[in-house]
Amino acid sequence: MHKPLLVPEFLDRARTHYGDDEAVVATTGERFTYNELGERADRFSAALQERGIEKGDRVAVLDPNTHYHLEAAYGIMQTGAIHTPLNYRLTPDDFAYILSDAGVDAIYADYDYADRIEEIRDEVPTETFITNDVDAVEGGEWESFDDVLDEAGTDYDRPEMAEDEIITINYTSGTTGDPKGVCRTHRCETIHAYLTVGHQSLTDDDIYLWTLPMFHANGWGHIFAVTGIGAKHVCTRGIDAGEIFETVRSEDVSYMCGAPTVLNMLIDYYEQNEPETTGGADVRLATAGSAPPEATIRTVEDEFGWYLKHVYGATETGPLITTSDARRHFDDDSDDRFRIKKRQGLAYLGTEIRVVDEDGNDVPRDDETIGEVVVRGNQIMEKYWGKPEATEEAFSDRIEGYYHMGDLATIDENGMLSIQDRKKDIIISGGENISSIELEDTLFDHPEVSDVAVIPAPSDEWGETPKAFVVPASGDPNEPGVTEAELEDFTRENLAGYKTIHRVEFVKQLPTTATGKVQKYELRQEEWEDEERMVGQG
Structure with missing residues (x-):
């Protein structure tokens, strides 16, 4: 028997079996059941169709981890339109490129980020602009998310869908300056969610804390998996170590995700403040982005009392394709588990x-x-x-x-x-992909830079951080005509903040092959000579 795998059915299942159970703890203090979440998604679906959105149209979401993001995502996908989440750390120019590249017809943008869309709205094909606080956005005409829902009603037309049709586009920085839209089908998303449920041991009584951005490959699939299994979403507006510990305790959080840099923030806060680390549930935590060092895993497990799972993948792959959670290969009470858990691990089922x-x-x-x-x-x-x-x-x-x-x-x-x-010219810093080529192109625009190569350098805080080897236009690395701080400011002004260069070394020349190609490998070897491997351990 063949039954199509369709992503709206994750919310359908939750409404059917857990309709009166709490689904979402909002950042506003509101709490929604699955019936209420479903009704709000229905109203957003109806509102989109009233504004001309049809199956296959792209609708963007620019939002931190709030209940609006969940409602918008399911509201979009229920109409057969394509959910296109945006990285809220990007610049207006980045947004202009993505909205135009994808041909986005409508956007919901959180009030904290809508000004970046307002800045480029005349450059993009988008015609519908919705935000959750119109009073906080200056400029053009924006519609209020809640007013839109109130006016829409709950009736909408759910079109016939096929599992091989695209339902999400997640943009990744890749290895070049222009982001690439990763197209994922209903089938891709559904099977990845099934795998997440199994390998991350999700159950209906789990309480999931959103410390991982929902825009990151649909929050590693958790907008589907957590919803479909009938578990509870606890939303956030950003990463604050104190608030995370408090929420874990007060909401009895049992599961969350976080890059190694988030773990470092939590460890620093714990060492200074000694907070309670659990509420009424055991805590599981999944980490990815760069391999956490053994000391980090030891603190999380032995002092916090949490169970850590190290996973691996890319936006193009779901993202998750491996896990270090292989208990037949280590003893839970043995220090040998740290050696295993810092590896990327074994393949997921069917992978x-x-x-x-x-x-x-x-x-x-x-x-x-x-x-x-x-x-x-x-x-x-x-x-x-x-x-x-x-x-x-x-x-x-x-x-x-x-x-x-x-x-x-x-x-x-x-x-x-x-x-x-x-192999790729990519740097993973604090869980974010940074293109070394994009940084090089930006630095080349500075008049005092003659040549440049950017590589990842080890960082205790971020796992990796971009480092630029700069040949100054003056030809003299001792008198480069520009300071490290000035180059840092230059990248900050021209790129998203997380892409800022933080380390600069002025050099006479760059190592090259006989044909003139820069040998970044030599630079990386020198930079990482005291490390076990040439990738970051945050």
Whole structure:
């Protein structure tokens, strides 16, 4: 028997079986049952259709982790329109590119970020602008989210949908300046959510704290998985260590996610304030972005009393494709578990992970030979929006039919990955992807920069941080004509804040090949010589 896998059915199930149960704890202090969440989503669906939104149209959401994001996402997808979440840390120019590239017809933007859309609204094809606080947004005409819901009613037309149709586009910075839209189908999202439920041990009595941005690959699939299983969402407007501990205690939080930089923030706060770390439930925490060092895992598990799961993936892959939660390979009471848990881990169910050499052949499972990670699975993206050549390259570089992760790894006898370096020009700092090429292009625009190479440098706080090796226009690294602080300010003014360069080294020349190509590998080797591997451990 074949039944189509459709993402609106996650909310349908929750309404059917948990309608009167609490679904969402809002940042406003409001609490919504699944029936109430469903009604608000229905009203948003009706409102979109009244404004001409049809199946296949793109609707953007720019919001921190509030109840509005959940309502908008399901309201969009119930109409067959394509949910297009935006990274709220980007610049107006970034938003202009994405909204135009995707051809976005409508946007809901939180009041804290709507001004960035207002700045470029005349440059984009978008015609419908909705926010949750019109009084906080100056400029053009914006509609109030709550007023829109009140006026809409609950009747809308849910079109016939097929599981192979695109339902979300998640933009990733990739390795070039222009973001790429990762297209995911109903089937991709549904199967990834099923895998998340299983591997993250989600149950209907879980209480999930949103410390992971919902825009990150649909919050690692948790907008689907947590909803479908009938668990509770606890929303946030950002990361504050004290508030996280307090919410864990007061709301009996049992599960959350966080990049290693979030774990570092929590550890720093814990050491200074000694808060209670649990409420009425045991806490599980999933981390990804860069491998946490053993000391971090030890503190989280032995002092906080939480259980840590290290997962791995990319926006293009669901994102989750591996887990270090392999209890038959370690003893919960043994320090040996830390060695296992800092690895990227074993493949998810139904997911084929290989580590291959330049010719596409599998490397030995000796945990020493390095190759590139490639993956096949039902949770992998369909394509890049409007970029067939980039899509073809992603699935055919070393071996046909596998998505190429761009990460270099070893693999042990149990098939457990350990990332050693990156093939792509990407830096993962605090869980955010930063394109070294984009930073280089920006720095090249400074008149005192003649040549530049940007690489990841180790950072105790962020795992990795961008470092620029700059050949000054003066030709003299001792008299470069510009300061490190001035270059930092220059990148901050021209790029999203998290992409700011924080380390600069002025050099006479960059290492190059005989054909003039910069040898970034040499720079990385020198920068990481005291580390176990050339990737960050935040």
